[in-house]
Amino acid sequence: MNIGALGPAGSYSQKAVDEWSKSRHVTSLEIVYYQDIQDVFESVQDRTVDAGIIPIENSIEGSIGITLDQLLESSVVIVGEVVVPIQHCLLSKGTLDDIRIILSHPQALAQCRQFLKSNFPNTEIRTTGSTSHAAKLSNEFAEMAAIASRESADKYGLEILITDIQDKKNNHTRFIVISSPDLSEEIKNITADLITPDGPDYRTSIIVYIEKDSPGALYTILGEFASRDINLTRIESRPSKKGLGDYVFYIDLNGSINEKDIKEAIDGVAMKVKNIKVLGSYPIHHYPEQTDN
Numbered sequence: 001m002n003i004g005a006l007g008p009a010g011s012y013s014q015k016a017v018d019e020w021s022k023s024r025h026v027t028s029l030e031i032v033y034y035q036d037i038q039d040v041f042e043s044v045q046d047r048t049v050d051a052g053i054i055p056i057e058n059s060i061e062g063s064i065g066i067t068l069d070q071l072l073e074s075s076v077v078i079v080g081e082v083v084v085p086i087q088h089c090l091l092s093k094g095t096l097d098d099i100r101i102i103l104s105h106p107q108a109l110a111q112c113r114q115f116l117k118s119n120f121p122n123t124e125i126r127t128t129g130s131t132s133h134a135a136k137l138s139n140e141f142a143e144m145a146a147i148a149s150r151e152s153a154d155k156y157g158l159e160i161l162i163t164d165i166q167d168k169k170n171n172h173t174r175f176i177v178i179s180s181p182d183l184s185e186e187i188k189n190i191t192a193d194l195i196t197p198d199g200p201d202y203r204t205s206i207i208v209y210i211e212k213d214s215p216g217a218l219y220t221i222l223g224e225f226a227s228r229d230i231n232l233t234r235i236e237s238r239p240s241k242k243g244l245g246d247y248v249f250y251i252d253l254n255g256s257i258n259e260k261d262i263k264e265a266i267d268g269v270a271m272k273v274k275n276i277k278v279l280g281s282y283p284i285h286h287y288p289e290q291t292d293n
């Protein structure tokens with residue numbers, strides 16, 4: 001089985017693949033690296049790869065817009081999730097005094113905003129396609145530093161100058177595993193317990209589009225879940241791109257579409273909205289939460 005992820009090697013997306021394959025007991029998994037998230041979606045959709053793993057939200061910076069947009073536009077389904085602790089390091093071939101340019105993925109830069117403002121207020125900041133790409137580029141010049149993972153330092157021959165530089169110690173990114181709807185046999189096996197799921201250990205993700213200016217629409221949608229005691233774990237609006245003030249809503253809830261009350265709630269929502277897309281039901285990844293900061 002192969003899986004697409006943001007590369008090159010050493011990215012947090014690679015960590016997510018490693019974590020997910022460990023948790024699902026997948027022994028032989030080949031990672032195919034891509035330069036951006038849209039390429040991962042396209043390769044999953046045209047079945048160049050069996051599955052893909054992509055970041056969807058971070059505990060400091062919130063949602064990854066391109067992932068939400070692609071979930072709406074593409075035909076992929078969600079078959080899994082994994083939450084990865086993100087501990088950024090400042091890496092370089094040179095010393096702290098040598099640094100003239102700091103490189104990283106925009107998400108990582110945003111997660112280290114205060115650190116950069118306090119410690120490098122006048123240093124040039126450049127964005128890269130991933131944190132590991134930043135580490136790879138930094139290997140060429142001592143005046144460059146990358147914000148990336150500890151593993152990237154080893155991989156690209158850099159020194160770790162400072163650790164844990166994200167603005168909150170407790171920093172996690174949630175990744176989703178996507179596949180084409182006609183799942184390959186291998187993925188069906190890996191996610192076999194999706195077929196007879198029950199209990200709150202599953203999450204279901206949906207997207208709903210409510211027509212603009214329909215008073216109370218969101219309230220009645222949420223009522224379908226509240227009246228059945230269904231716990232929503234996330235609700236997020238995103239521009240529909242049709243015009244200002246027009247939104248789609250991304251909703252995650254506890255439970256699987258194979259459960260009667262979840263199915264009924266979703267059918268109830270479908271009758272009240274212009275459009276609904278069920279992205280999938282998949283096992284929740286429980287991870288140790290921290291209470292620092």
Ligand SMILES: O=C(O)C(=O)C[C@]1(C(=O)O)C=C[C@@H](O)C=C1
Nearest residue numbers: 011012013055105107130131173
């Ligand atoms: O650049 C990487 O290493 C990635 O895997 C991407 C990404 C992201 O887009 O959120 C993943 C986790 C971290 O939040 C920072 C960057």
